[in-house]
Amino acid sequence: MIVSDPLIVLVLCIAGTFVWRAMGVAIANRIDISSDIFQWFNCVAYAMLAGLITRVILIPSGMLAQTPDFDRMAAISAGFVVFFLFRRSIFAGTGIAFTTFLALTTARNFGLI
Numbered sequence: 001m002i003v004s005d006p007l008i009v010l011v012l013c014i015a016g017t018f019v020w021r022a023m024g025v026a027i028a029n030r031i032d033i034s035s036d037i038f039q040w041f042n043c044v045a046y047a048m049l050a051g052l053i054t055r056v057i058l059i060p061s062g063m064l065a066q067t068p069d070f071d072r073m074a075a076i077s078a079g080f081v082v083f084f085l086f087r088r089s090i091f092a093g094t095g096i097a098f099t100t101f102l103a104l105t106t107a108r109n110f111g112l113i
Helices: 006-028 036-058 062-066 069-085 090-109
Strands: none
Touching: 036 069, 069 090
């Protein structure tokens, strides 16, 4: 049976999402965040995030693919340095990386570099 009524599809999607969220709430209090399995899941999540960020920087798609590699590498390098200089401040590192990338892109568009 193929469900084609948008209202039924919406209700089924909401129900499917709610079930998983409700199960998460039900077991959240029973999770020991210092357990080995939780630490393993945490490491896997960070590794996946690092892989996705690396892919976006090294093998971009869409509009980002039109920017020079140097601009992306300079921005991420500046952000990384500032991240450590400001006592591992994600806000400072991200802000500098964004500002560096924006400045380099703007300078290229105006023919300054």
